[in-house]
Amino acid sequence: MTHYDFKTIEPKWQKRWEEQKLYKVDEDDKKPKYYCLEMFPYPSGKLHMGHVRNYSIGDVVARFKRMKGYNVLHPMGWDAFGLPAENAAIKHGIHPAKWTWDNITNMRNQLKQLGISYDWDREIATCHPGYYRWTQWFFLKLYERGLAYRKKSFVNWCPSCATVLANEQVVDGRCERCGAEIGKKNLEQWFFKITEYADQLLEDLKKLPGWPEKVKVMQENWIGRSEGVEVYFTAEKTGEKIPVFTTRPDTIYGVTYLVLAPEHPMVNELASGTPYENEVREFQKKMEKLNEITRTSTETEKEGVFIGAYAVNPVNNERIPIWIANYVLLDYGTGAVMGVPAHDQRDFEFARKYGLPLKVVINPPGESLCPEHITQAYVEEGILVNSGMFDGMNSMDAIKAIGRYMEEKGIGKIKVNYKLRDWLISRQRYWGAPIPIVYCQKCGIVPVPEDQLPVMLPDDVEFNPKGTSPLLDCEEFLNTTCPICGGPARRETDTMDTFMCSSWYYYRYTDPRNDDKPFDREKLEYWMPVDQYIGGVEHAILHLMYSRFFNKVMRDAGLVHVDEPFTNLLTQGMVLKEGAKMSKSLGNIVSPEEIVEKYGADTARLFILFASPPEKDLEWSDQGVEGCYRFLQRVWRLVEELAPRVKDPTADERLDREVRRLVHKTIKKVTDDIEERFNFNTAISAIMEMVNGLNSRKEESISGPVIKEALENLLVMLAPFAPHIAEELWERLGHEQSIHLMSWPEADEEAMAEEVVEVVIQVNGKVRGKITLPAGISEEEMKEAALRHDRVLPLLEGKNVVKVVTVPQKLVNIVVK
RNA sequence: GCGGGCGUGGCGGAACUGGCAGACGCGACGGACUUAGGAUCCGUUGGGUUUCCCGUGGAGGUUCAAAUCCUCUCGCCCGCACCA
Numbered sequence: 001m002t003h004y005d006f007k008t009i010e011p012k013w014q015k016r017w018e019e020q021k022l023y024k025v026d027e028d029d030k031k032p033k034y035y036c037l038e039m040f041p042y043p044s045g046k047l048h049m050g051h052v053r054n055y056s057i058g059d060v061v062a063r064f065k066r067m068k069g070y071n072v073l074h075p076m077g078w079d080a081f082g083l084p085a086e087n088a089a090i091k092h093g094i095h096p097a098k099w100t101w102d103n104i105t106n107m108r109n110q111l112k113q114l115g116i117s118y119d120w121d122r123e124i125a126t127c128h129p130g131y132y133r134w135t136q137w138f139f140l141k142l143y144e145r146g147l148a149y150r151k152k153s154f155v156n157w158c159p160s161c162a163t164v165l166a167n168e169q170v171v172d173g174r175c176e177r178c179g180a181e182i183g184k185k186n187l188e189q190w191f192f193k194i195t196e197y198a199d200q201l202l203e204d205l206k207k208l209p210g211w212p213e214k215v216k217v218m219q220e221n222w223i224g225r226s227e228g229v230e231v232y233f234t235a236e237k238t239g240e241k242i243p244v245f246t247t248r249p250d251t252i253y254g255v256t257y258l259v260l261a262p263e264h265p266m267v268n269e270l271a272s273g274t275p276y277e278n279e280v281r282e283f284q285k286k287m288e289k290l291n292e293i294t295r296t297s298t299e300t301e302k303e304g305v306f307i308g309a310y311a312v313n314p315v316n317n318e319r320i321p322i323w324i325a326n327y328v329l330l331d332y333g334t335g336a337v338m339g340v341p342a343h344d345q346r347d348f349e350f351a352r353k354y355g356l357p358l359k360v361v362i363n364p365p366g367e368s369l370c371p372e373h374i375t376q377a378y379v380e381e382g383i384l385v386n387s388g389m390f391d392g393m394n395s396m397d398a399i400k401a402i403g404r405y406m407e408e409k410g411i412g413k414i415k416v417n418y419k420l421r422d423w424l425i426s427r428q429r430y431w432g433a434p435i436p437i438v439y440c441q442k443c444g445i446v447p448v449p450e451d452q453l454p455v456m457l458p459d460d461v462e463f464n465p466k467g468t469s470p471l472l473d474c475e476e477f478l479n480t481t482c483p484i485c486g487g488p489a490r491r492e493t494d495t496m497d498t499f500m501c502s503s504w505y506y507y508r509y510t511d512p513r514n515d516d517k518p519f520d521r522e523k524l525e526y527w528m529p530v531d532q533y534i535g536g537v538e539h540a541i542l543h544l545m546y547s548r549f550f551n552k553v554m555r556d557a558g559l560v561h562v563d564e565p566f567t568n569l570l571t572q573g574m575v576l577k578e579g580a581k582m583s584k585s586l587g588n589i590v591s592p593e594e595i596v597e598k599y600g601a602d603t604a605r606l607f608i609l610f611a612s613p614p615e616k617d618l619e620w621s622d623q624g625v626e627g628c629y630r631f632l633q634r635v636w637r638l639v640e641e642l643a644p645r646v647k648d649p650t651a652d653e654r655l656d657r658e659v660r661r662l663v664h665k666t667i668k669k670v671t672d673d674i675e676e677r678f679n680f681n682t683a684i685s686a687i688m689e690m691v692n693g694l695n696s697r698k699e700e701s702i703s704g705p706v707i708k709e710a711l712e713n714l715l716v717m718l719a720p721f722a723p724h725i726a727e728e729l730w731e732r733l734g735h736e737q738s739i740h741l742m743s744w745p746e747a748d749e750e751a752m753a754e755e756v757v758e759v760v761i762q763v764n765g766k767v768r769g770k771i772t773l774p775a776g777i778s779e780e781e782m783k784e785a786a787l788r789h790d791r792v793l794p795l796l797e798g799k800n801v802v803k804v805v806t807v808p809q810k811l812v813n814i815v816v817k
Numbered sequence: 818g819c820g821g822g823c824g825u826g827g828c829g830g831a832a833c834u835g836g837c838a839g840a841c842g843c844g845a846c847g848g849a850c851u852u853a854g855g856a857u858c859c860g861u862u863g864g865g866u867u868u869c870c871c872g873u874g875g876a877g878g879u880u881c882a883a884a885u886c887c888u889c890u891c892g893c894c895c896g897c898a899c900c901a
Binding site: 212213214217218220221222224226228244245246247248259300302325326327328329332333334336337338339340344345346347349350417419537540541607610611612613616617618619621623624626627628630631633637672676677679681682684685686687688689692758760762764765766767770791794802803804805807810811813814815 | 819820821822823828829830831832833836837840841842843844857868880881882894895896897898899900901
């Protein structure tokens with residue numbers, strides 16, 4: 001007898017599968033398609049356990065669906081542009097391209113060692129010119145459709161590095177690299193008009209029943225739709241309109257002041273020449289230094305200053321002071337807020353702090369509020385007072401009525417407002433896809449013509465610790481000619497946000513080597529949408545929302561046929577050790593390499609799938625891994641022991657039936673667990689039970705064909721979880737064709753049928769006994785048997801049987817008094 | 818504050834539309850084989866005052882029957898957070 005030698009069999013099969021191109025797919029109209037996609041990784045260097053989990057889950061789905069007769073697209077690639085590559089260049093002097101490609105080689109090998117069933121011929125890397133050429137092409141599509149535009153915007157600015165920083169690179173208001181205090185700078189940046197699709201992105205969440213509620217809610221909050229009215233106040237000094245967004249137009253008569261964001265464009269003009277001018281400047285400077293998080297945190301106290309100017313309320317011509325304050329944000333709504341201290345808690349606090357007046361315009365039903373005595377804002381529904389012609393109206397009705405009134409009068413407009421902001425895609429970085437734009441002195445902003453793509457990222461650049469993009473110093477890149485007039489022009493030196501690259505990669509897998517277009521329409525239509533998308537919940541908003549936006553734009557451009565790119569989404573839980581996320585600082589990292597080295601890929605995969613259902617967090621346990629390793633050894637021994645007996649004659653038909661029942665019940669359970677719920681943990685435990693059951697009967701005389709059926713089904717069911725050992729044992733059973741080309745078994749109802757059932761007998765809901773009865777027994781007979789039961793009889797003495805409840809084939813409950 | 822999720826043995830976790838709570842695995846204990854055991858195999862393993870009783874964070878309720886449904890409450894995790 002041989003022992004389970006994963007170190008030999010795993011490489012053996014990985015090699016053979018690769019040679020045979022076992023997992024290669026093409027379009028095939030004879031089979032239903034299934035697109036199984038896992039979020040592609042950033043090539044950081046090595047796989048971590050989170051990756052192993054993600055890809056193990058995806059592999060089970062892909063392998064299972066294949067065995068179920070689907071034509072499965074299961075690709076892998078690399079989200080290969082990004083900052084860490086550039087940091088490596090600055091720190092260690094390695095070119096980002098080399099660093100990235102080396103990491104990819106490494107991680108590709110790791111994935112192959114795990115035996116994941118990818119069609120490697122479809123591998124893509126977003127940093128490859130053959131890929132980013134189309135990223136740039138999509139940029140042009142957005143530009144053509146007016147969805148890519150340039151705008152001045154306040155961005156994080158590090159004065160010492162002389163560069164713009166992404167929000168993630170600002171830590172506690174300081175530069176992550178040099179520690180300098182970050183300021184805000186108003187710079188020209190490229191944006192995508194995702195806000196134009198806000199409504200659709202929100203509405204179409206309803207079309208995604210296969211997405212976790214949690215993710216949909218997060219997107220909903222992020223989009224942040226609110227209905228209200230934009231009211232036009234007038235600046236007394238300049239006569240200019242000051243638009244203010246409010247969801248509570250019913251409180252318009254209660255406005256006692258106006259607050260603008262400190263950066264609001266009108267502030268300087270309104271404040272200039274007033275005694276408050278200096279104070280206003282000071283306040284603005286102070287706000288500039290604060291990053292958004294500290295400034296807008298609920299913990300931060302509300303602060304503001306009067307700017308020395310007044311505005312007029314359009315409904316009653318009241319003159320009200322204008323303030324600026326920390327809690328008003330320029331980029332939400334109109335950057336201006338009306339202050340209604342009696343009916344808004346924030347306004348209430350602000351007004352109390354600065355002694356601003358308070359005016360009650362809504363009373364609780366049957367009550368009358370006194371402005372001097374209220375201790376907090378009244379925000380509930382009520383009856384309007386002090387509101388001119390609207391007095392006496394219910395506030396809910398007044399919201400609509402006043403909105404309509406303002407529209408009629410031209411002093412306001414009913415409006416839907418979103419929290420969602422346009423997507424800033426400019427990055428002052430080298431390692432990204434260059435934005436395909438040229439600036440010509442004569443022609444202005446000129447898109448690079450499609451036939452001149454890709455705008456290649458130059459290799460030969462200097463990396464320096466200045467933090468600026470090397471593209472700025474690269475003369476050959478920077479200087480070009482205008483595609484329109486042929487005159488001298490300058491290239492855009494910013495590169496695109498990497499989320500742009502990952503917003504369309506799932507299209508490219510359908511036709512990864514196409515040099516003429518991003519994809520062939522027919523191929524795309526065959527494979528899209530992605531049937532099952534699997535990844536971490538950390539991408540719940542950004543990546544998934546950008547991809548949805550992108551898909552909608554491309555649909556409107558007539559390039560794709562689906563409304564939503566991902567039909568079903570599974571967000572897997574984290575891998576924890578000692579209750580905490582694995583991290584370097586905690587020193588609780590378990591390396592996939594070590595586990596594969598010590599136990600093999602099959603054990604690693606099996607444990608990760610067995611320890612917890614996929615959506616839940618998974619607590620790593622070295623002993624749990626051992627348990628799975630032992631299980632695979634048991635499987636090995638069982639098959640080795642029983643394999644020689646597949647020609648045994650029939651001896652004990654009762655035993656044969658018992659074994660077949662076990663096998664087919666397991667098939668049913670495993671199929672349901674995988675198919676309906678992705679409960680791989682319980683599917684595996686069912687397989688374990690089957691192995692235990694076979695083990696305990698192996699000394700007895702089971703007939704050859706039943707042994708064969710049992711072993712073959714065992715291996716086929718094990719194949720999606722532990723593909724190498726299943727394949728090896730399959731071969732040892734004498735099969736020439738790969739187990740991974742087998743069909744998933746169907747449970748045989750007849751074989752599953754029980755001959756006897758165990759019926760639980762309860763008296764007043766408490767279990768008092770169990771009896772074995774022939775299957776198919778009637779409820780009446782069950783009842784009789786229960787009432788005769790010797791454990792039941794004494795409990796019935798001197799009591800009345802009130803009622804007998806029966807559950808067919810399962811339970812009898814005798815209710816006595 | 819708002820939204821989402823979760824509380825079950827020593828541990829990870831089972832229990833589908835209410836119907837035997839604790840499947841499967843880990844750990845622990847006992848035994849067999851053994852020079853040895855951190856290998857393997859077999860057995861036991863929720864708690865207790867053990868014909869029976871108590872047990873799914875807690876308190877009520879609905880029901881013949883509740884981990885599961887309802888009400889209240891406590892605790893933990895995640896997301897958003899002055900959004901006008």
